[in-house]
Amino acid sequence: MEYRIRRRRGYVASLYMKPDAVRGHLDGLILAVLEDGPRHGYAIIEALAARSGGRLDLPTGTVYPALRRLERAGLLSGTWTTVGGRERRTYTLTRAGKHALAGQRADWNEFSAVVDAFLRPAEGTP
Amino acid sequence: MEYRIRRRRGYVASLYMKPDAVRGHLDGLILAVLEDGPRHGYAIIEALAARSGGRLDLPTGTVYPALRRLERAGLLSGTWTTVGGRERRTYTLTRAGKHALAGQRADWNEFSAVVDAFLRPAEGTP
DNA sequence: AAGCTATATGTAGGCGGCCTACCTATGAAT
DNA sequence: ATTCATAGGTAGGCCGCCTACATATAGCTT
Numbered sequence: 324m325e326y327r328i329r330r331r332r333g334y335v336a337s338l339y340m341k342p343d344a345v346r347g348h349l350d351g352l353i354l355a356v357l358e359d360g361p362r363h364g365y366a367i368i369e370a371l372a373a374r375s376g377g378r379l380d381l382p383t384g385t386v387y388p389a390l391r392r393l394e395r396a397g398l399l400s401g402t403w404t405t406v407g408g409r410e411r412r413t414y415t416l417t418r419a420g421k422h423a424l425a426g427q428r429a430d431w432n433e434f435s436a437v438v439d440a441f442l443r444p445a446e447g448t449p
Numbered sequence: 450m451e452y453r454i455r456r457r458r459g460y461v462a463s464l465y466m467k468p469d470a471v472r473g474h475l476d477g478l479i480l481a482v483l484e485d486g487p488r489h490g491y492a493i494i495e496a497l498a499a500r501s502g503g504r505l506d507l508p509t510g511t512v513y514p515a516l517r518r519l520e521r522a523g524l525l526s527g528t529w530t531t532v533g534g535r536e537r538r539t540y541t542l543t544r545a546g547k548h549a550l551a552g553q554r555a556d557w558n559e560f561s562a563v564v565d566a567f568l569r570p571a572e573g574t575p
Numbered sequence: 576a577a578g579c580t581a582t583a584t585g586t587a588g589g590c591g592g593c594c595t596a597c598c599t600a601t602g603a604a605t
Numbered sequence: 606a607t608t609c610a611t612a613g614g615t616a617g618g619c620c621g622c623c624t625a626c627a628t629a630t631a632g633c634t635t
Binding site for chain 3: 345346347349381382384385388389407408409410
């Protein structure tokens with residue numbers, strides 16, 4: 324069932340999407356992407372889309388403010404670089420960011436286990 | 450790691466809790482509880498706590514409005530009963546509610562698979 | 576008798592995180 | 606020339622959940 328989070332450009336994506344689903348998990352997703360190495364914002368959005376099979380298609384208005392927030396929080400460090408005449412802000416996971424990512428993983432494991440206890444059992448048993 | 454969602458009474462519960470985590474999943478949790486049979490609000494809160502090992506301790510101000518909303522939406526039907534001199538509003542899953550629950554399950558499975566792709570892999574491998 | 580706890584339901588108001596909608600700019604393709 | 610992909614950004618708003626509070630009965634303790 325199609326369940327795309329959000330269209331990057333344009334209007335509504337799907338009838339069954341729930342934009343609120345990422346609430347409280349966005350930071351963890353971004354930190355996880357940056358674990359593979361430094362990336363700039365646009366590349367992060369693409370990595371999120373790629374690794375989720377296109378299901379996670381976050382708008383720039385969601386990701387860019389989040390990156391600045393995470394940088395202010397000390398979890399990321401950002402530096403300006405110019406590639407092919409275009410300005411990029413490349414973000415790198417800090418030590419604190421790695422620590423925060425570990426916490427996000429623990430939180431997600433616990434949370435998803437809790438919800439699984441309610442929403443998983445009768446899944447494939449008609 | 451302690452990760453309780455919320456205290457039913459009193460103030461803050463835990464340093465590491467994320468109250469926003471249930472966002473967009475609350476309806477599914479409630480519907481899932483009522484799948485086991487009709488229950489009143491207070492019993493639903495207790496069932497959520499019991500089946501989550503105490504990690505899900507939702508405040509009444511969260512659950513009661515949600516129940517009324519779900520009833521208005523036609524997913525639940527509520528009836529007043531008196532048990533031991535106390536008024537109870539007992540909610541039952543409607544046909545539409547069962548259908549919605551199935552949708553919530555599908556949504557959760559897809560969503561959790563997406564987040565797992567980012568937050569699960571390096572979990573237990575230091 | 577008074578007080579507290581558990582049971583049971585509810586509302587008003589607010590907070591905050593993400594989204595919508597918009598803007599700017601360059602390089603490449605049509 | 607215009608459009609698309611790349612790249613970054615902000616302002617304002619929505620809405621879902623939470624906080625805090627209010628109400629009431631039953632049962633237990635002191």
